Amino acid sequence: MKTGKYMRGLAMIGAVAVLAGCAITPPGVEGGWRAPSFAALQGMCGGHPVDFGADAQAVYSATLDAFVAHRRGKLTQDQFCGFQAALAQHYTALGKSSDPQARERWVTYLNEQRALAVSWRASVDPTLRAG
Numbered sequence: 001m002k003t004g005k006y007m008r009g010l011a012m013i014g015a016v017a018v019l020a021g022c023a024i025t026p027p028g029v030e031g032g033w034r035a036p037s038f039a040a041l042q043g044m045c046g047g048h049p050v051d052f053g054a055d056a057q058a059v060y061s062a063t064l065d066a067f068v069a070h071r072r073g074k075l076t077q078d079q080f081c082g083f084q085a086a087l088a089q090h091y092t093a094l095g096k097s098s099d100p101q102a103r104e105r106w107v108t109y110l111n112e113q114r115a116l117a118v119s120w121r122a123s124v125d126p127t128l129r130a131g
Helices: 001-022 038-043 053-071 078-093 100-124
Strands: none
Touching: 038 053, 053 078, 053 100, 078 100
């Protein structure tokens, strides 16, 4: 019956879509599936962990991308820690502010840093390259 084949085909497509979604969904700040937690990443550079509040997931994503680049030789330990320190400094100066303009500057800065970290990771991680 054609309907049975059609339904099995849809089920297979659905299963592949679910698996693909799992593969590209970034881990939460607690880490998971071989990804270190945000606290562990912050601990790699000493000092005290920074609470990024509502921005924690976005900062974690950028930090995780920078970590992968570091682990694969694109960034030195100093560069990786400098990246984290700059995020913390900008968040403290701008992200915590109640001034909407300062907050906007933080969001712009964070997005630029996320793009930079993704580019570092893409240069060493074949799963992020087109092709």
